[in-house]
Amino acid sequence: MVATVSPKGLYILLISVHGLIRGHNLELGRDADTGGQTKYVVELAKSLARQVAVERIDLVTRLIVDEAVSIDYKAPVEQLSANSRIVRIKAGPEEYIPKEQLWPHMDSFADNLCIWLSEQPRLPDIIHTHYADAGYVGVRLANHTGLPLVHTGHSLGHDKYSRLLAVGMGIEQIEERYHMQARISAEEDILSCAELVITSTRNEIESQYELYDYYTPEKMAVIPPGINLEQFHPVIQGQPAISQAFQSKLSLFLRDPAKPMILALSRPDERKNIVSLLEAFGQNKSLQKLANLVIVAGNRDDIRELNDGVQSVLTELLWVIDVYELYGLVALPKHHSAEDVPDIYRYAAASKGVFVNPALTEPFGLTLLEAAASGLPLVATENGGPVDIIGNCGNGLLVDPLGREAIADALLSILQNPARWQEFSSNGLRNISRFYSWDAHAQSYLALLQTLVSKRKPLTQVTSTHQFSTYRNRALFTAIDNTLLGDPEALEQFANVVRSNRRQFLFGIATGRRLDSVLTILKRNSIPTPDVLITSLGTEIYYTSELVADIAWSHHIDHSWTPLVLRRVLESLPGLSPQPKSGQSRFKVSYFYDAQIAPPMDEILGLLRQQELSVNATLSFGQYLDIVPARASKGQALRYVTNQYNIPLDRTLVTGGSGGDADMLRGNTLGVVVSNRHQEELSNLSENEQVYFANGAHAWGILEAINHYGFF
Known part of the structure; x- marks a missing residue:
């Protein structure tokens, strides 16, 4: 995806996932999800659309098809004005559900929104997300496109958590009902990725955001919301006060x-x-x-x-x-x-x-x-x-x-x-x-956005030197360790399936291993040469048997990557020892992790955030800690590749067996978790609608999944 700024004005993408959002007669107070936030985003969209500096406003929310609510919420597009509209994207079940139940479907929402964006005449100049669930989606879009992310929290998980404890709700009850740890983790990632955080009050910055590890007040701005003074005003003399x-x-x-x-x-x-x-x-x-x-x-x-x-x-x-x-x-x-x-x-x-x-x-x-x-x-x-x-x-x-x-x-x-x-x-x-006033709000807001847009560098575009096949309309990507490998008989059968169907699909490997290690394994085990190799945990991409490296991907993921600082922060932690050079690469810093003496992963992530390091850190097989740039991962690299080949994610079968594979399996891909002793690292994917847990181990699980999904 290539972003360009139009001379006509700004194109702003607002994202607000939950609640019942429409341009008229908002059902405020219908439930806990349809309150001030839904009104704010609609009014913000309308107000921004009136500004001379704005070309287009799209407010993206969730498509809902449910007899229990109005048919308005199943319209894919609702026009607000000549240059603003509400766009509704599918995510999860069709029916209306509370925001706490939406989390397993946010990766699918992000994938569907990426598809929709690719169909637009141009990309937005700014992504502005509202609340943690939309922020989760926004982080993925920003990493994929390189667009600036702006975020408004509306309410924050840490603050809500402490308030619920104060009124006597138990920790387990809070977690079961609100999925608070997932929300707080998402909010930390949002703060790491966002270039601007908009708050309504100074108190919000000093008393609420201060509770987060990734607390950077210098990129936060207070812009109070506006109000429609034509609608809200005192009693007019001679008119009744109420109906x-x-x-x-x-x-x-x-x-x-x-x-x-x-x-x-x-x-x-x-x-x-x-x-x-x-x-x-x-x-x-x-x-x-x-x-x-x-x-x-x-x-x-x-x-x-x-x-x-x-x-x-x-x-x-x-x-x-x-x-x-x-x-x-x-x-x-x-x-x-x-x-x-x-x-x-x-x-x-x-x-x-x-x-x-x-x-x-x-x-x-x-x-x-x-x-x-x-x-x-x-x-x-x-x-x-x-x-x-x-x-x-x-x-x-x-x-x-x-x-x-x-x-x-x-x-x-x-x-x-x-x-x-x-x-x-x-x-x-x-x-x-x-x-x-809304005009004052919109003008302050646009002044900050213009600064972000003017600073943004367009994504580096490098002409591809490899040819994409036009006749392959599906793809299969698999991890190697404890997924593809582990049972020689199953591997041989899988290799035969690949060879006999080779012209029907794109075959790819996605692994944490370096390129030289992968090539050795492929040769030793007589595995057919893949069309694409995603190596070093999604930081390197190679095409065809000629091993053409994707330089554009390297430029893209280099954003905010500071490996020397990263090593200095982690070098004193107990239980972490650097892996040998064969396990390291330019965009991957890797350690052996001793669970007996090393800090828990939550503490390590907290330390990285406190040092304002924007990275992806994963623990695989209970002993390998790998840290890569925020824009890199197996899942992000896979989406980049399938976009290059124009292969839909719902025709992309992805198999994995450890924590490092998680973001490949979430969303719209045909996800498969093979049976092995490390699959508990992926147990949290059981709520995702499109992840299949195979009974077979190793390549048997892949073959089982090919039949399960009717892949051919």
Whole structure:
């Protein structure tokens, strides 16, 4: 793939994988995945598309075909404006599933997105990912194309992990439900790869990103999100504050609807902490006498049919209402639309009420901006984005979300003091337009992007000296050790299969061994000469029997590779001893790993990240530690080769047997794990839909997989 910058303007690719994303009537609050992030990325796409410096915006998300959700989400393309659109890419099952269940399908999403990009007139200038799952995809795209990666986290795994522990959730429960270790590992890789990290607040950089090994504040920038001031504004004189339909919904709950409204609007998610808000209200008679509490928490028909997390929060809310006998004082409406939300804010402001966000942590807090733009004073969590919002706007109070008395006292101090209420309301209205407009956000954003694009060097293109076969439309790549080798009879049968079908497919070897070692093994075992050799763990590529080296690949993977620094960092670690020169190469630093005394791999990876070393490190066969450039691996080299030959990944059978083979097997390839004593290193691939675990060992497993997939 070759990236070129158009003189017309920037082409920006936004990626936001999970949630229900469409250009109209966003289903905010439907579940934990359809919240502020989905609204942010749609508004960002629309805002950027209006800028003169922008030629094209594509917002990429997941294609969903599910009778339980709108048909809008199965449209491959949805136009937002003349130069912006939503593009939906297949990933995993067709039905809508929570983001925690999407992780095994992200490699497939990346492969499908690469195919889609290859069909476009040109590549984007920038890849901008949102949340960890999209970041995982973005790292793979950036490594493949050399394009700059920009990332916005929205929420971070480390911070979420500590908050969940603080509310009493056990480590095993957190891991089972949220796959937190995989997420945090992905976030470390994102920070290593990204050239720019955009945050909403300074607090996010200093209190949340600081927890990561790869913490580089110098490549982080604060750009607060914007808000649509045409949609969110105070009550216009002579117009009703709220629709009659929603007012009638509130009247079902409230004994005296004219009292000031304490408004909370969020997803019914335990992290939003709305149960604590309700308990604070239930424990304070003065607050109950003075105001009503309205909790707008998503939409529901039957609580029993909702997922466990949402069901738990809503059930507990009803339980607390019953315990404190809050009937007539608390409204928990069952339905609201996106069009209702601005009116709800205005109605609360007209009642001289307060907006409250008691979340355990709030990465930013878009609802705080919406409420402030409508004239509402704020009471908000002291953890995260509200610190900056209230600091900039001077329109409310920060509280400890775990302190119920503190929440009640803050609400009372505003509701009982009309002068303070007016001061906070006026400050919010004045400062929101000053600090949080979409135009200001887009202009600050584009200034940073132009700097990245101007610094980027185009990928070096070297004319290929080997000829690609046009009649082969499938490929088979195999590792050598404990995969192809190990059983002479099976190897002989496999060699016969290769010879008899040679004109039908491309035959390749992908190994951690150096070229000279591979050639010796091929000759000694009478293995047919491969069409392609991927050697030294994906750092070298050779073609045909003439062994033509791919120089373009060497140029591509040389990005940020500093082997001398790498060796200096690792030389003092116990349990690591350098492999002989025959095991090393220009782009591969290799050690023997003694598990009895060496640090765990997590600690080694942490050390490399702390030293800002952007690399791929793999442990194979329990004793070989290999470190290569971030853009190199067997899987990345294989994708480069199949792209050169124009062979689809879903017609590429890939076999492996140890940890170094993992990224070859993930995604759209026809993956095969042969049976051997090291296959447990690949056990985490069992969740991947397109990885076959063979019963046969060594080459028997490859032959078994050829039949399993009907490869010929």
